[in-house]
Amino acid sequence: MSDYKTPQQPQPGPGTSVSGARARSVSPRPNAMGAVASPVFYWLHDVAAVTFHKARRTLLQAAILLCVLGLLLWVSIFLYGSFYYSYMPTVSFSTPVHFYYTTDCDSSESALCSYPTANISFMKNQKDQVMANGQPYRISVDLEMPESPVNEQLGMFMIKMVCYTKGGKIVSSVGRSTMLHYRSSLLKTMGTLLFSPLLLSGMSEQKQLIEVELVSDYKTNAYEPTVGAVIEIQSRRVQIYSSQLRIHAYFTGVRYVLYNFPIISAVIGVATNFAFLSAIVLFSYLQFIWGGLWPPEQVKVRVMMGDNKHIQQRKEEAKKRMERESSMKELTSPKVIGPVRDVSSSNQDDTVGEREVSLSEDAPGFYVPDEGSRDSKVSEEQDSSDVFGACPLPQESEPMLRQRPGPWMSL
Numbered sequence: 001m002s003d004y005k006t007p008q009q010p011q012p013g014p015g016t017s018v019s020g021a022r023a024r025s026v027s028p029r030p031n032a033m034g035a036v037a038s039p040v041f042y043w044l045h046d047v048a049a050v051t052f053h054k055a056r057r058t059l060l061q062a063a064i065l066l067c068v069l070g071l072l073l074w075v076s077i078f079l080y081g082s083f084y085y086s087y088m089p090t091v092s093f094s095t096p097v098h099f100y101y102t103t104d105c106d107s108s109e110s111a112l113c114s115y116p117t118a119n120i121s122f123m124k125n126q127k128d129q130v131m132a133n134g135q136p137y138r139i140s141v142d143l144e145m146p147e148s149p150v151n152e153q154l155g156m157f158m159i160k161m162v163c164y165t166k167g168g169k170i171v172s173s174v175g176r177s178t179m180l181h182y183r184s185s186l187l188k189t190m191g192t193l194l195f196s197p198l199l200l201s202g203m204s205e206q207k208q209l210i211e212v213e214l215v216s217d218y219k220t221n222a223y224e225p226t227v228g229a230v231i232e233i234q235s236r237r238v239q240i241y242s243s244q245l246r247i248h249a250y251f252t253g254v255r256y257v258l259y260n261f262p263i264i265s266a267v268i269g270v271a272t273n274f275a276f277l278s279a280i281v282l283f284s285y286l287q288f289i290w291g292g293l294w295p296p297e298q299v300k301v302r303v304m305m306g307d308n309k310h311i312q313q314r315k316e317e318a319k320k321r322m323e324r325e326s327s328m329k330e331l332t333s334p335k336v337i338g339p340v341r342d343v344s345s346s347n348q349d350d351t352v353g354e355r356e357v358s359l360s361e362d363a364p365g366f367y368v369p370d371e372g373s374r375d376s377k378v379s380e381e382q383d384s385s386d387v388f389g390a391c392p393l394p395q396e397s398e399p400m401l402r403q404r405p406g407p408w409m410s411l
Helices: 018-026 028-087 149-154 185-194 196-201 254-260 262-290 296-332 347-362 371-376 378-387
Strands: 092-096 117-121 137-146 157-164 170-178 207-218 228-234 242-249 335-339 400-403
Touching: 028 254, 028 262, 137 157, 157 207, 170 207, 185 196, 254 262
Parallel strands: none
Antiparallel strands: 092 242, 117 228, 137 207, 137 242, 157 170, 157 228, 335 400
């Protein structure tokens, strides 16, 4: 049993050592492993390269898509803001009213020398109009008046407003009456006792704010726009702390929705612009990729159909031209009359044959047709060739007598 040797282990030769044999027996194993590992390594390398290429391409496409969507969103917001700014007029306009009056009268009297008057401009920054053309506005005046005995005894008084254009033309005039709100002496006493700390500290005053609505739905004309107004208080004993002119737009329709529901209107407007711009970009992309909205296969089929028709027409024309040329060649070539006897045995027969040919050529019944007659007989020759196309022609080995075509051949 100890002398048994496996066949896989070769015996070392006399000139070889045991270590060399062992090295040779062990060396194929790394080569086999490398041969097996190299395809796997190349496959993994290819898979990683393809995956990296796809991932990079996907990231690039996603980045481009996000940039395009961001640009479309920004353009949609910009378009909605531009529309809102251009379509919506000034909602409210407020300006202080500074009254002036003359002082050239007797100063001993408590009454004023003239009615308090103020000139108000309806131009914003001296360039743009405050009121849009055709838009209804509510114009009112706020008067801050003290609860003095003079104002209480004043009673009712008139406030008049006159609107004018750029050239000074009066386009409208309106007047309204007003007065202080009535308060009894008991109510005044109770109010003074209750608000005495505030009155003593100066945080509150005994005054009333009177709001006078001058015009409820004033509209300016596009041909004669209103640029200002003159406000006059028709009383010489009135006492006023301050005054304010207010112009507020009264919206209807789309402007009412845009003003009263700004968030919903903004979302709908931006979404509509975004959808419209996205459709334009999508159609442009399809036009760039496909060359149109229809697939390219249909366009190719239509073009090929048109080309086949054109080629078929050209083939028919070429066939007709070739038939016409062949018919012209047949007219110009000499016609075969029939076989001739074999006259090679004697010279006499040859001379006779030549004489017959010359006589046949010089015969009065034979003539050479001109070009016009040849053209006129093209159709007849084609018909005759169709009828006698099945008839066999004589062999080339047989002697033949050639003769020019004459008028009798048309029969």
